[in-house]
Amino acid sequence: MLILKCPYCGIEADETELSPGGEAHLKRYGPGSSDEELEGYLFSRENPKGVHFERWRHVYGCGKWFHAARCTATLEVFGTYSAQTFEPPKEIIKIIKVKRPGWKWRDLS
């Protein structure tokens, strides 16, 4: 069972109290962008075995969206952080570097 701490209300919420929101830190390409960019935005997703960044919503609690960094293979959670950011915070990257040396996710490593 995946248990994530909601960064907004501090509750240790289990997976059934949350709603998954897919991959984190996607850049939206809308009108005016090229076909490749739009296709990438719509369909291209990471599918890592290991470190992954996701969006979650505390749907049965405070209702806020947040981000989580976890390992898809072991369900180990490296940390959760605010939704009001374009990239994972440095503290979380640091934790991942220690626990998963040589990790890679998009252009992060």
Added chain:
Amino acid sequence: MSDQVNEREMRSFSGYVRVCEKMTTGMLSIRGDFSSSEFKTALFKAVGTRLPNEKKVILAQNNIAWMSPDELLVFCDYAAVYKISKNLKMELKGQHHLVVNVSDARALFEVSGSAVREIVAKLAPVNIKALEIGEIRRTRFSQIAAAFWLTSEANLSIICFSSVADYMFNLLKTSSAQNSEVGSF
């Protein structure tokens, strides 16, 4: 306000704890900026309570519960809701806020008995042993959204949407049925 709520009978059930639906409780949902001092002042003037701390319920004449970083729920007399909401809207004028009378949209249950923590443990994915008295926890009870808090070691309050109040009442009846005690609390 609707009269329908008064026509619904007061429901209660006695198993190894007692379950009782509290009809005609006034509830007021408030959203606003908790960091603003004007918001706090308006709340104090209109409701008569200070802002509750994160995840807490202030147990006073008008209970007030922290629902999320920008949402509160006030409990009061069914008849007093209109006046409180009118005052609050007046006090909050010009500020970003939302005040809604949800008395008929929410149901309140009270569970009493020595095993109230066990009733929650049977139904919700919550570390109930760690829950303090007066701490509100929004979660799910089986398949429905709910929030609950302990007013004492033997008294539990639960709120849910009134559209699923029957489901909640049946859940509580089942989990508090005679001879179904686990005894782990």
